[in-house]
Amino acid sequence: MCNTENKKGKAPIGVFDSGVGGLTVAREIMRNLPNERIVYFGDTARVPYGSKSKDTVIRYSRQIIRFLRTQDVKAIVIACNTASALALEEVEKELDIPIIGVVKPGAKVAAASTRNGRIGVIGTESTVNSHMYSQLICSYQKDIQVYGKACPLFVPLVEEGWLGDPVTEQVAKRYLDELLPKGIDTLILGCTHYPLLRPLIERLAGERVRLVDPAYETAHELGLLLEEKGIANRGEKASGKEPYRFFVSDAADKFKHFANSILPYDIETTRKINIEEY
């Protein structure tokens, strides 16, 4: 028994996203759970998920989970807002290992943190239009007003690397000007790319607004879950041959470039697989 647990503890965490954005979630897991190994899959061939139907997103998620299981993962993190909202409930039923998404941990912390009951959510058009955060927040606590604002320019600005750029600041100002007058005291960074704009958003939103980063909250929740299930890696810092492995479904070069710009170390190998075979 003890042996089995030990072996399971050493197994990696499977993390997946429609593309590169979920790397901010992987980064938080690396920072906060340094003992854990990670197998990351970015569905770069079929990105973005936001415009796809629920059935399609469930089908894609199932394929990815089947692939991740071939890598002997002990738990799975859906590091994609759309897949968390559309597929988690469905695939959870089919699995005998723990799985969590990014939406619930972010919504939970936001609901607990607001003092005046006014929460803002920024994200892609599809995340904001789906009301995924507001539905969950209201399930934790009624009488909360959730204000959404789609910020479609943020992802390409981040991918251009214009993080501290005056253009990005003007765009962010424009977006937040529609949200801040609502009197929000809590703001959810509802897209996996947005934590990279955190310093700028923090400065523009001001001291009175608490920023909630679902990537960080998810890593935190994952830690609790691994402890609870007795499958946390109690050994040493993740090391050995490739503690972090990266797989994509297309165009590995761009992925590698972006990964190297946000992870605390340079990725050496990215493997391209045919996800439709799973």
Next chain:
Amino acid sequence: MCNTENKKGKAPIGVFDSGVGGLTVAREIMRNLPNERIVYFGDTARVPYGSKSKDTVIRYSRQIIRFLRTQDVKAIVIACNTASALALEEVEKELDIPIIGVVKPGAKVAAASTRNGRIGVIGTESTVNSHMYSQLICSYQKDIQVYGKACPLFVPLVEEGWLGDPVTEQVAKRYLDELLPKGIDTLILGCTHYPLLRPLIERLAGERVRLVDPAYETAHELGLLLEEKGIANRGEKASGKEPYRFFVSDAADKFKHFANSILPYDIETTRKINIEEY
């Protein structure tokens, strides 16, 4: 014989794109060939094509062509840079009706128009990295230098509707500042969204740079082709029940909103179909 031709002349032109961008091509066909009816298909569920492999883009194009043929089209326009570059040559062999793409007409006019042999191409990352325009231009005329610059923020800026916005001007300036010092005298708007930024780009590029709009050149080339094949509609201005029909593979609302902002009239109906069935 005469009757058949007449009947064929009245059949619509099939136009397809990975999403909404190809509407600028449809718009040019409406303007320049007002007698022609159009069936437009936007593959909004599987957009963007730029990150997809050649095999996938060919497979998608074949499905769309099969769907368009159910609408009795007499000719097909691939109003998508990626599909024109990757799939045209392949699907052309399989068809008994005329088909053209947007890349060749743009490249041909640019090669003929440059005086100093220096041409700029702006487009999405995948269009620029694929060198699709430069390869074609060099096949028309050697000794031409083609300078590409990816402008990934242009599509979301256009989709935000920030066409004459100071932010868009700053972004455009930044992009063109990398291209204009090369001494180009011709600039291809190598993405179907870019004609909507034409006034701004024209102003920034200055009088000495001729802008080439592949959407316009494609409509022009289509007109010549229809005449040559004897299938132009010699009747009256396209009218009757729905001279222009629009089909999409997902999220018809966003499509309709964008279409209404760029077409000279408001679309009433957009039909969502399951393209994977074709």
